[in-house]
Amino acid sequence: MKGTLWCLHGAVGMAADWQGLSLPGWAVKRVDLWRFLDCCAMSMEEFGRALNTEARAEQGPKVLVGYSMGARLGLHALLQGGPWEAAVLIGPHPGLEQEADRVARREADAEWASHALSGDWRDFLDRWESQPVLGGSSFPADRALLSARRREVARSFIDWSLGAQLPLWDRLGEIRCPVLWCAGERDAKFRELAERAVPRLPQGELWLAPGSGHRVPWEAPAAFREKLGEFLERVAG
Known part of the structure; x- marks a missing residue:
């Protein structure tokens, strides 16, 4: 066994979203992000420390794989060191640089939090999935099951809001x-962020998934697995 992929799902996501991911020689640990918000508030910096502590307690090489919100949280873990051999980040946002933009995002996310906590769950999911950035794509895991975690989902819109994140x-x-x-070729906003961010990384590599939107591992699964395998063979094989 070469090591373990620690996979972090996105906002309004589930650990089960990663069930389709497999790579020869690698174990896959599908991290349930909601358990970190089970009891109380947790900042992104606190999450990074908690994830790194968990990872250090397990044997073998580890690679952090994060999608969207999970990739933003992954950035906080990486910035605190951690036991990571490498990282694969899909569509993260390094942060809003203007305070007015962060305020507006916190206000918008507070509305999402309220709807997630006390609104009609199906309506909440429909509204979430209809966002233009998601491009009408979907996950295989049933989001109706997340209703049992609606308190934690709501809390994530406050604690892990992009508006609560200092620019990184x-x-x-x-x-x-x-x-x-990684970014999707058709995901203009996150492609632009990626093209700006990667040159700042000492060992950064940009990959644009052909024909994909924001949800790269699920919109282009074969291409993603191939690129993931090729990358890991070079840097952590």
Whole structure:
């Protein structure tokens, strides 16, 4: 066994989203992010420390794989060192640079939190999935099952809001391990962020998934697995 892929799902996501991911020689650990918010509030910095502590307690090489919100949380773990041989980040946002933009995002996310906590769950899911950035794609796991975690989902819109995140642009150079930064070819916003972020990484590599939107591992699964395998063979094989 070469090591373990620690996979972090996105907002309104599930650990089960990663069930289709397999790579010869690698174990896959599908991390349930909601358990970190089970009891109380947790900042992104606190999450990074908690994840690194868990990872250090397990044997063997480890690679962090994060999608969207999970990739943003992964950045916080990477910036605190951690036991990571490499990282694969799909569609993260290093942060909003203007305070007015962060305020507006916190306000918008507070509305999402309220709807997730006390609104009609199906309506909440429909609204979430109809966002233009998601492009009408979907996950195989049933989001109706997440209703049991609606308190934690709501809390994530507050604690892990992009508006609560300080800009990380000037700190990307602190990440020492190899990083494969992925974006969908059709995902204009996150492609632009990726093209700006990767040159700041000491060992950064940009990959644009052909024909894909934001949800790269699920919109282009074969291409993603091939690129993931090729990257890991070079940097952590």
